[in-house]
Amino acid sequence: MSELLVxxxxxxxxxxxxxxxxxxxxxxxxxxxxxxxxYRVANMLVGNPDGAAALEVTYVxxxxxxxxxxxxAVTGAEAAVTVNSEPVERWSTLTVRAGDVLxxxxxxxxxxxxxxxxxxxxxxSYLGSRSTYTLTGLGGFQGRALKNxxxxxxxxxxxxxxxxxxxxxxxxxxxxxxxxxxxxxxxLCSYRITDESMREFTEVPWKVTKDADRIxxxxxxxxxxxxxxKVPHGAGSDPANVVDLGYPIGSxxxxxxxxxxxxxxxxxxxGGYATVGTVVxxxxxxxxxxxxxxxxxxxxxxxxxxxxxxxxxxxxLERTRESLRR
Amino acid sequence: MATIKAAIPGVFYRRPAPTEDPYVQAGDTIVPGxxxxxxxxxxxxxxxxxxxxxxxxxxxVEDGDEVxxxxxxxxxxx
Numbered sequence: 001m002s003e004l005l006v007x008x009x010x011x012x013x014x015x016x017x018x019x020x021x022x023x024x025x026x027x028x029x030x031x032x033x034x035x036x037x038x039y040r041v042a043n044m045l046v047g048n049p050d051g052a053a054a055l056e057v058t059y060v061x062x063x064x065x066x067x068x069x070x071x072x073a074v075t076g077a078e079a080a081v082t083v084n085s086e087p088v089e090r091w092s093t094l095t096v097r098a099g100d101v102l103x104x105x106x107x108x109x110x111x112x113x114x115x116x117x118x119x120x121x122x123x124x125s126y127l128g129s130r131s132t133y134t135l136t137g138l139g140g141f142q143g144r145a146l147k148n149x150x151x152x153x154x155x156x157x158x159x160x161x162x163x164x165x166x167x168x169x170x171x172x173x174x175x176x177x178x179x180x181x182x183x184x185x186x187x188l189c190s191y192r193i194t195d196e197s198m199r200e201f202t203e204v205p206w207k208v209t210k211d212a213d214r215i216x217x218x219x220x221x222x223x224x225x226x227x228x229x230k231v232p233h234g235a236g237s238d239p240a241n242v243v244d245l246g247y248p249i250g251s252x253x254x255x256x257x258x259x260x261x262x263x264x265x266x267x268x269x270x271g272g273y274a275t276v277g278t279v280v281x282x283x284x285x286x287x288x289x290x291x292x293x294x295x296x297x298x299x300x301x302x303x304x305x306x307x308x309x310x311x312x313x314x315x316x317l318e319r320t321r322e323s324l325r326r
Numbered sequence: 327m328a329t330i331k332a333a334i335p336g337v338f339y340r341r342p343a344p345t346e347d348p349y350v351q352a353g354d355t356i357v358p359g360x361x362x363x364x365x366x367x368x369x370x371x372x373x374x375x376x377x378x379x380x381x382x383x384x385x386x387v388e389d390g391d392e393v394x395x396x397x398x399x400x401x402x403x404x
Contacts, residue, residue: 011334011368011372012368058368059333059334059335059367059395060333060334106331106333106395106396107333107395107396108395108396210335210336210337210366210367210368210392211368211369212367212368213368213369291335291395292335292336292367292392293335293392293394
């Protein structure tokens, strides 16, 4: 038997991988791990190929029993982790045997821990990905978050992981600052906001509200003013409305001017709200580790800086891979 | 004195619905597994359950307050 026995599902634990790209035009967002860095490092630690499916935890961790010998690693947000009630290292290659139970204590920083198991979570692939999209119930494990007493299939364990005990150095792990900086490209509809308000948008700290999930994060903090206009044909009458457009993943819309919403991996794909900017793809890792009550600010960057950030993350992942002993 | 802490961030409610009575009042005796409040986050109302038995000494946050992970929400006396 090679399954994971879910004793406790946690608040919102889902199967995720690198995502389901290529179907956005049909209204299917990519889904996938929100913090790709932590997810990818978790796979490295257990010797999995880069796209193997892992578990994304939100706020409250699951309790899981293993049914055979496996390598396992926990990365991402900070929460004490135990195996059979004994503390174990996070960001480290661990081994478990049949009957061992992995459990989490209360979260202390960040929002989303990741759990990778050698062989990967063996659910069926759907449109090229094992990621869960809970809004329409597709992919992952039955298209939903884990529940108590679920049994999750595991893939074949024929991996060559790093030496047991290999640990990612502190400097290659994410940090969780008091105010998280989100590098942002301004546009596509920032012309709807006054210059003064766009300055405010990039200067004030925004607080993550309780409405913050994989679809999007609703924020509060500033109050943005719209430019007066004659409503164009096809746009709604609300000042935040424009003629419908596709919403980039990471785009920030501002219904009402005072509650920006950052669309994330399970984004609604299109609509008629003005998007004033887009968080660069790499910094979705950062917002994924903020939770209700935390603060973020938007730092305007250009395309070159966004692409450089992507290169930096790739290099960081390679440095991490090299740091793990074999 | 023992406390019950919030395990998730969100908005704290003492009642199952706005028109209903609070789950528990100061002075009530509670048992492990008993629901004592709700925390709303990610469009869900999540039940806060007691992990240990005790008597409610008082609430440390108000109905409708935002709470953070690890914040003390209820004080217990034995």
